Amino acid sequence: MNPSAASSAQAASSAGGVLLEVRGVAKRFGARDVLKDISLNIASGEFITLLGESGSGKTTLLRLVAGFEQPTAGEIWMSGDRLDTIPPYKRRVNTVFQHYALFPHLSVRENVAYGLRVKKTSATEIGGRVEEALQMVKMEEFADSRPSKLSGGQQQRVALARALVNRPLLLLLDEPLSALDANLRKQMQSELKALQRELGITFLFVTHDQEEAMALSDRIALLRNGALEQVASPREIYAHPATAYTAQFIGQTNLLLGEIRGSIATCGVLRWPFEAPDTPVTFSLRPESIRICAGGVRLSSEVKFRASIRQQLYGGASELLEVDCGGQLLRVRIFAHGPLSGEHDFVFSIADAIRVQE
Amino acid sequence: MSSATSFRRAPLLTFYAAVVFIFIYLPVIVLILYSFNRDGVGGFPPHHLTLDWYRLLFADAPIWDSVVNSLIVAAGSVALSLTLGLLAALALDRATFPGKALFRRLVLLPLILPGIITGLSLLMFAVLVRTQLSLFTVFLGHGTALISVATTELFAGLQKMDRVQEEASLDLGATPWQTFWRITLPNLKLSLIAAGLLIFTLSMDEIAVTFFLIGRDNTLPLEIWGRLRRGITPEINAVSTLIFVVSVGLIVFWYRVRTRGLGADAQELLERP
Amino acid sequence: MYSRTYKAIVSVPPLLWVGLFLLLPYLLMFAHSFWAVQDQAIVHQWNVDNYRTLFTKPVYLEVLLRTMRIATSVTLCSLLLGYPLAYYLSFHAGARKELLYQLVIVPLWVSYLVRGYAWKTILGSEGVLNGFLQYMHLTREPVASLLYSPFAVVLVLTHIYTPFVFLPIYAALEHIPRPLVEASQDLGANSAQTFLRIILPLSIPGLLAGATFAFVLSLGDFLAPLLVGGASGTMIANVVQSLFGAAYDWPLGAAISVCILILIVSLLFLTERLEKRWSFK
Numbered sequence: 001m002n003p004s005a006a007s008s009a010q011a012a013s014s015a016g017g018v019l020l021e022v023r024g025v026a027k028r029f030g031a032r033d034v035l036k037d038i039s040l041n042i043a044s045g046e047f048i049t050l051l052g053e054s055g056s057g058k059t060t061l062l063r064l065v066a067g068f069e070q071p072t073a074g075e076i077w078m079s080g081d082r083l084d085t086i087p088p089y090k091r092r093v094n095t096v097f098q099h100y101a102l103f104p105h106l107s108v109r110e111n112v113a114y115g116l117r118v119k120k121t122s123a124t125e126i127g128g129r130v131e132e133a134l135q136m137v138k139m140e141e142f143a144d145s146r147p148s149k150l151s152g153g154q155q156q157r158v159a160l161a162r163a164l165v166n167r168p169l170l171l172l173l174d175e176p177l178s179a180l181d182a183n184l185r186k187q188m189q190s191e192l193k194a195l196q197r198e199l200g201i202t203f204l205f206v207t208h209d210q211e212e213a214m215a216l217s218d219r220i221a222l223l224r225n226g227a228l229e230q231v232a233s234p235r236e237i238y239a240h241p242a243t244a245y246t247a248q249f250i251g252q253t254n255l256l257l258g259e260i261r262g263s264i265a266t267c268g269v270l271r272w273p274f275e276a277p278d279t280p281v282t283f284s285l286r287p288e289s290i291r292i293c294a295g296g297v298r299l300s301s302e303v304k305f306r307a308s309i310r311q312q313l314y315g316g317a318s319e320l321l322e323v324d325c326g327g328q329l330l331r332v333r334i335f336a337h338g339p340l341s342g343e344h345d346f347v348f349s350i351a352d353a354i355r356v357q358e
Numbered sequence: 359m360s361s362a363t364s365f366r367r368a369p370l371l372t373f374y375a376a377v378v379f380i381f382i383y384l385p386v387i388v389l390i391l392y393s394f395n396r397d398g399v400g401g402f403p404p405h406h407l408t409l410d411w412y413r414l415l416f417a418d419a420p421i422w423d424s425v426v427n428s429l430i431v432a433a434g435s436v437a438l439s440l441t442l443g444l445l446a447a448l449a450l451d452r453a454t455f456p457g458k459a460l461f462r463r464l465v466l467l468p469l470i471l472p473g474i475i476t477g478l479s480l481l482m483f484a485v486l487v488r489t490q491l492s493l494f495t496v497f498l499g500h501g502t503a504l505i506s507v508a509t510t511e512l513f514a515g516l517q518k519m520d521r522v523q524e525e526a527s528l529d530l531g532a533t534p535w536q537t538f539w540r541i542t543l544p545n546l547k548l549s550l551i552a553a554g555l556l557i558f559t560l561s562m563d564e565i566a567v568t569f570f571l572i573g574r575d576n577t578l579p580l581e582i583w584g585r586l587r588r589g590i591t592p593e594i595n596a597v598s599t600l601i602f603v604v605s606v607g608l609i610v611f612w613y614r615v616r617t618r619g620l621g622a623d624a625q626e627l628l629e630r631p
Numbered sequence: 632m633y634s635r636t637y638k639a640i641v642s643v644p645p646l647l648w649v650g651l652f653l654l655l656p657y658l659l660m661f662a663h664s665f666w667a668v669q670d671q672a673i674v675h676q677w678n679v680d681n682y683r684t685l686f687t688k689p690v691y692l693e694v695l696l697r698t699m700r701i702a703t704s705v706t707l708c709s710l711l712l713g714y715p716l717a718y719y720l721s722f723h724a725g726a727r728k729e730l731l732y733q734l735v736i737v738p739l740w741v742s743y744l745v746r747g748y749a750w751k752t753i754l755g756s757e758g759v760l761n762g763f764l765q766y767m768h769l770t771r772e773p774v775a776s777l778l779y780s781p782f783a784v785v786l787v788l789t790h791i792y793t794p795f796v797f798l799p800i801y802a803a804l805e806h807i808p809r810p811l812v813e814a815s816q817d818l819g820a821n822s823a824q825t826f827l828r829i830i831l832p833l834s835i836p837g838l839l840a841g842a843t844f845a846f847v848l849s850l851g852d853f854l855a856p857l858l859v860g861g862a863s864g865t866m867i868a869n870v871v872q873s874l875f876g877a878a879y880d881w882p883l884g885a886a887i888s889v890c891i892l893i894l895i896v897s898l899l900f901l902t903e904r905l906e907k908r909w910s911f912k
Contacts, residue, residue: 066813066817067816067817068813068816087816087821088813088816088817089816089817089818089819089820089821090819093817094817094818095813095814095817097810097813097814098810099810101808101810101811101813101814102814103811103814103815103829104833104911105832105833105909105911114815114818114820114828115818115819118815118818118819118820118824118828119819146911148911162818163817163818166818166819367723368719368723368822371715371718371719371723372719372723374715374719375715375716375719375720375723378712378713378715378716378793379716379734379735381712381790381793382735382738382790382793382794383738384753385738385741385746385749385750385753385790386738386741386746386749388749388752388753388759389741389745389746389749392752392759442644442645442648442649443645445640445641445642445644445645446641446645446649448641449638449641449642449645449646452633452637452638452641453633453638453641453642455638455642455646461645461646461649464649464653464654465645465649465653467653467657468653470843470844470847470848470895470899471847471851471892471895472847472848472850472851472852472868472891472895473851474851474853474868474871474872474888475660475851475888475891475892476656478660478871478875478884478885478888479656479657479659479660480652480656481875482656482659482660482663482881482885483652483655483656483659486659498652502648502649502652502653505645505648505649521632524632525632528632534633534634534637559740562742563742563743563744565743565744565854566853566854569872570875579742579744582742582744582745582748583744586744586748586858594745594748595749598741598742598745598748598749601740601741601742601745602740602741605737605740605741606737606740609733609736609737609740613733
């Protein structure tokens with residue numbers, strides 16, 4: 001695990017104390033190591049997302065916390081007590097499943113009341129809390145409907161209410177928005193974030209959608225092939241990606257490969273001063289960091305280069321240019337400009353070229 | 359991957375399941391064991407293992423005659439049931455006609471009704487049309503009663519089939535008849551085989567309906583029945599063991615052909631629509 | 632998409648056949664129940680004497696009640712054996728599920744008659760079980776009451792029908808999406824609660840199908856009593872069988888059959904309604 005992830009793992013977010021500790025957890029299925037030595041601390045009250053491609057291990061990690069799988073190695077602790085040795089029905093953890101998993105033979109009300117009924121809560125208390133939970137997700141008028149009569153978005157809300165009514169210490173969300181269409185998804189993202197803020201419950205969210213992760217989370221834990229690639233806030237992870245993989249996974253970037261020789265970084269035709277020992281190097285340069293150099297003037301903290309425009313992709317508010325810089329194809333994002341062609345001068349700040357591990 | 363298995367084993371349930379298994383297999387094991395017992399059935403434990411009963415069995419002509427009779431009846435039943443069952447399934451899937459609901463229930467009735475009722479009804483019918491009871495009447499009885507099996511299986515197969523294929527065939531210029539032979543039927547291959555095997559098995563073991571429609575020639579179950587009335591001999595154990603072994607062999611064969619294939623051809627033949 | 636000729640070709644032959652060889656015979660049975668027997672011949676005199684006999688002569692009612700008791704016992708025992716087995720296979724067997732499933736099916740390939748006969752050899756006074764008990768010095772004399780009793784009939788029929796009860800229950804259990812089970816545990820229910828609140832309710836259609844099958848077929852069974860029932864284990868179907876055999880009274884036999892038929896059809900109707908009420912998508 002790279003150093004940046006290691007340090008972030010120990011740092012808890014500002015919100016509260018540490019709620020969940022994942023200590024050196026590994027999980028193996030047959031001959032496959034799905035999770036390798038994961039250590040992560042989750043702070044009370046934070047919205048943290050496990051982000052990664054399919055097969056990265058994010059869902060497995062979630063299921064370990066929920067209790068549906070056992071770690072092959074390592075331990076999980078919550079609020080100072082050992083968690084992974086307790087069965088799922090005894091954990092103060094609740095899950096919102098990817099396809100909602102609502103009980104088809106029970107009404108919405110009965111679904112939401114389930115967790116309370118099972119713990120022998122009094123009928124009056126159940127009534128009040130269920131009503132409260134349904135109001136929270138705006139599903140009161142559907143209380144006596146069957147799940148099969150509800151749309152995907154409505155079922156999702158019920159699943160949320162069903163989990164939250166139990167006042168868990170930690171709420172797990174397994175790609176809950178992936179089955180919704182784009183508009184509904186955006187709307188639910190907003191509601192989810194507001195809900196979390198309001199309730200103050202710790203959310204552990206799983207998704208493969210990096211935009212979703214950045215919009216919702218206090219912190220993102222990026223998983224790759226069963227290991228933590230980087231754990232940081234969305235702004236931090238975007239501005240200072242630790243590795244090339246992170247830089248490319250989150251947002252778009254240009255990867256500049258080159259070398260440092262005699263305190264000069266050279267990537268193709270681009271050169272700038274860079275204080276470091278001689279070594280091969282990779283830089284991440286975000287497309288929006290590059291601008292068209294209007295007057296041809298360059299500050300000493302900037303790098304100027306000439307490139308010819310190969311492609312222009314109009315995007316409404318902005319445009320994406322694909323430019324040929326001495327044989328290397330770079331992407332440049334600028335405000336809407338009108339059609340462009342031919343050769344132009346471009347410029348970027350040296351500070352925006354982030355050095356990343358390969 | 360379910361939590362039930364990953365979290366705790368259930369020793370009591372496992373033990374109970376094992377007990378049920380033993381209960382299911384007990385007669386079969388006793389049957390096979392005592393087919394080798396010199397002193398016949400009964401007593402414990404069996405000693406003096408011998409193949410005498412099998413030797414006796416192979417020399418026993420009436421039993422083998424009845425086996426042949428059963429095979430003939432079974433083969434005929436498969437042909438009759440599959441043909442009518444296929445038509446019935448197609449009718450239920452694609453046509454509407456008055457009395458369709460009644461028809462559907464009527465076809466399925468022999469499956470759920472005790473065989474004695476169907477058998478007696480057919481007997482009365484045979485008497486009405488003054489037909490002599492024989493293997494032919496048995497064949498008609500089996501074939502009719504087992505239409506339900508074919509219909510259920512083939513109907514399910516039709517539902518699973520994508521109708522678009524037939525539309526594409528017609529679109530490309532094939533007549534409905536050609537479409538049936540080239541597209542519909544091959545798609546039903548697996549259902550036809552499954553239904554055929556099931557009908558064959560049920561016919562071979564059919565007793566209740568056969569009981570009332572049998573003439574002079576016996577089917578195997580009826581032959582065994584006759585002997586049982588006269589007294590128990592381990593020869594019956596021997597023939598049952600043989601049938602069991604053959605049946606298991608057939609299942610294993612069918613299973614392997616279906617999943618692993620006896621070579622690429624067989625697999626492809628079964629999979630290709 | 633299908634022409635009228637096509638639809639005619641596929642519907643007419645089975646309709647005709649089923650009408651002739653199924654509907655007509657059942658109607659014939661119905662008709663016979665209203666006829667009488669005189670001097671060893673059937674007379675087509677319409678009357679309801681047969682039904683009157685059935686409801687007035689106590690012997691028939693007695694046998695019918697015994698038959699229903701046996702059928703109920705068989706159904707209950709088959710459920711008690713078949714359901715846990717199906718549950719075990721579906722939720723606890725893991726990788727060996729498919730193999731175990733085939734193993735449950737395999738004994739069905741041994742003829743009913745033969746399996747019944749095997750139980751006869753096990754339960755008899757000179758049989759395997761008695762031999763075993765004496766061998767182990769658990770008894771000194773053979774226990775005679777095992778065979779030729781209603782108990783033996785229930786035992787044999789339970790043995791026959793447990794796999795048939797297992798099959799639809801197993802199918803229903805397999806259909807329950809596993810996330811539902813996980814959700815239940817996630818919300819705090821232990822396995823017993825999860826079973827009672829989630830798994831059992833969702834498996835009811837399969838349970839009803841299996842139970843109906845076992846009950847209905849046990850009700851009309853005549854072979855098991857002949858093999859192992861003896862005098863005290865006679866069932867209603869045996870009465871019918873003898874009326875069509877030595878006791879030669881087809882009309883009375885037909886009347887009893889019609890009663891059984893009506894009983895069964897009503898039961899099927901009832902369970903169909905129940906199954907619909909308990910199936911959720």
